[in-house]
Amino acid sequence: MSAPITAFSFDNTYANSLDGFYLPASAAGFPDPTLIKFNTELAQELGLDPSTLAGEHGAAIFSGNTALEGATPLAQAYAGHQFGGFSPQLGDGRAILLGEIVDIHGKRRDVQLKGAGPTPFSRRGDGRATLSSVLREYLLGEAMHGLGIPTTRALAAVTTGEPVARDGYVPGAVLTRVAASHIRVGTFQFFAARGDEEKVRTLADYTIARHYPACAEAEHPYLALLLAVAKAQAELIARWMHVGFIHGVMNTDNATVSGETIDYGPCAFMDTYDLATVFSSIDTGGRYAYGNQPDIGKWNIARFAETLLPLIDEDTEAAIARGHEALDAFTEHYERAWLDGMRAKLGLAQPTDDDLAVATGLLSIAAAQTADYTSVFRALAHAARGDQAPATALLGDAQGFQPWVDAWLARLDADPRTRAAIADDMDQVNPIYIPRNHKTEQALRAAVQDDDFEPFDALLAAVSKPFTERPELASLAAPAPMEFYPYRTFCGT
Ligand code: AMP
Numbered sequence: 231m232s233a234p235i236t237a238f239s240f241d242n243t244y245a246n247s248l249d250g251f252y253l254p255a256s257a258a259g260f261p262d263p264t265l266i267k268f269n270t271e272l273a274q275e276l277g278l279d280p281s282t283l284a285g286e287h288g289a290a291i292f293s294g295n296t297a298l299e300g301a302t303p304l305a306q307a308y309a310g311h312q313f314g315g316f317s318p319q320l321g322d323g324r325a326i327l328l329g330e331i332v333d334i335h336g337k338r339r340d341v342q343l344k345g346a347g348p349t350p351f352s353r354r355g356d357g358r359a360t361l362s363s364v365l366r367e368y369l370l371g372e373a374m375h376g377l378g379i380p381t382t383r384a385l386a387a388v389t390t391g392e393p394v395a396r397d398g399y400v401p402g403a404v405l406t407r408v409a410a411s412h413i414r415v416g417t418f419q420f421f422a423a424r425g426d427e428e429k430v431r432t433l434a435d436y437t438i439a440r441h442y443p444a445c446a447e448a449e450h451p452y453l454a455l456l457l458a459v460a461k462a463q464a465e466l467i468a469r470w471m472h473v474g475f476i477h478g479v480m481n482t483d484n485a486t487v488s489g490e491t492i493d494y495g496p497c498a499f500m501d502t503y504d505l506a507t508v509f510s511s512i513d514t515g516g517r518y519a520y521g522n523q524p525d526i527g528k529w530n531i532a533r534f535a536e537t538l539l540p541l542i543d544e545d546t547e548a549a550i551a552r553g554h555e556a557l558d559a560f561t562e563h564y565e566r567a568w569l570d571g572m573r574a575k576l577g578l579a580q581p582t583d584d585d586l587a588v589a590t591g592l593l594s595i596a597a598a599q600t601a602d603y604t605s606v607f608r609a610l611a612h613a614a615r616g617d618q619a620p621a622t623a624l625l626g627d628a629q630g631f632q633p634w635v636d637a638w639l640a641r642l643d644a645d646p647r648t649r650a651a652i653a654d655d656m657d658q659v660n661p662i663y664i665p666r667n668h669k670t671e672q673a674l675r676a677a678v679q680d681d682d683f684e685p686f687d688a689l690l691a692a693v694s695k696p697f698t699e700r701p702e703l704a705s706l707a708a709p710a711p712m713e714f715y716p717y718r719t720f721c722g723t
């Protein structure tokens with residue numbers, strides 16, 4: 231191992247104040263690390279100097295081969311409900327938290343290596359990640375960031391030079407993940423399941439200080455924390471629904487208390503609008519189907535509430551009653567956030583009592599026509615500009631389409647903005663480029679099998695600016711051909 235590098239100004243509150251919540255871990259060390267992707271924009275946001283992190287130097291750091299001065303490499307303990315069944319002992323089996331950096335906006339961010347080797351929580355796993363899964367997480371996370379949706383992000387991707395055993399041997403890689411924190415509902419469950427109320431309290435106090443400092447001033451800080459997390463998760467899931475994102479594995483260990491999207495395993499974007507859409511090969515019951523996500527989000531908040539009950543009130547009945555209030559609050563936040571977002575997608579600036587019916591009316595038509603969800607909203611913007619042909623091509627055969635458009639256009643005419651201005655505003659919230667499943671698969675295949683990163687880079691560039699139409703990228707905007715389906719995704723280990 232070479233001399234430590236001082237490029238990162240670590241300030242590790244998790245390691246320093248949460249003794250007992252993690253175990254030390256160290257990277258495995260790899261024979262031939264190569265830096266294949268580096269996120270310059272994110273590096274700058276973190277106050278890092280990108281020029282010092284390029285090439286071999288970056289490869290040594292982001293593979294974990296070189297220790298960073300000030301890092302306190304550790305694996306976090308957590309539990310989790312997976313597909314509804316409780317596992318009391320999960321933890322970071324293939325992720326190593328290096329530490330925290332305060333970014334240029336004053337925001338504390340975790341820096342974590344994913345796939346850098348086994349940890350004390352690895353159980354039978356190898357602690358490795360495949361290049362395909364690393365690139366997928368890189369791409370999908372940046373796409374979500376481009377859409378303005380809270381998410382963990384990728385700072386770097388490194389190939390290790392070491393094949394990993396999956397279905398045969400495939401190239402191994404390490405992702406450097408940046409997150410507001412990696413505290414999950416499952417982190418609370420780990421200590422609650424052991425009846426360790428003091429540890430839950432310590433974690434709750436830490437979470438309040440780090441993510442929701444205003445809760446400390448509330449009359450009931452732990453109830454305030456519960457409500458804050460319920461709101462963050464409700465708003466997050468509403469955002470997923472607006473863009474047709476299906477997380478695929480909404481286990482409580484994959485639900486952050488910060489409200490960031492985390493763990494891009496079997497996730498994918500829906501093409502055809504259908505609430506029953508499931509892509510994950512292991513989600514045979516459809517528990518995490520597109521349309522179930524709000525209910526599952528609420529279910530996860532119920533599990534979070536359970537961990538906090540003893541802190542909320544000594545009287546269990548009273549605590550449970552407060553917990554139910556939080557679940558009701560989740561529903562209210564979700565419904566409000568969803569409708570607000572749909573108004574923006576439809577260019578409706580002035581809320582009216584009809585808006586829910588307008589939004590659901592459109593979605594029924596889209597469902598009946600098995601229309602491409604993303605395309606519908608860009609087509610409506612064209613209709614607002616006076617060209618109804620794209621919308622008619624997508625939805626025109628459905629009963630009720632023309633009356634719906636006429637009523638919607640009449641609504642727009644009551645708006646002081648011009649129709650063109652409304653259409654431009656709609657285009658600011660309705661993406662034209664999402665990581666289309668067939669394009670994602672094609673890009674990953676080219677990178678992994680042929681060492682050809684051109685399709686990946688093109689797709690990454692497109693989805694990083696998802697609202698800006700570029701005619702040369704037209705092929706990335708189109709849905710997958712029907713032959714592409716059925717599509718199956720895998721928990722990318
Ligand atoms: P995930 O499905 O990625 O959220 O992971 C669920 C659990 O399995 C977590 O505790 C992971 O750390 C662990 N895990 C996943 N893949 C591996 C691996 N290759 N080696 C060790 N642990 C793993």
Ligand code: MG
Pocket residue numbers: 483484493
């Ligand atoms: Mg996970």
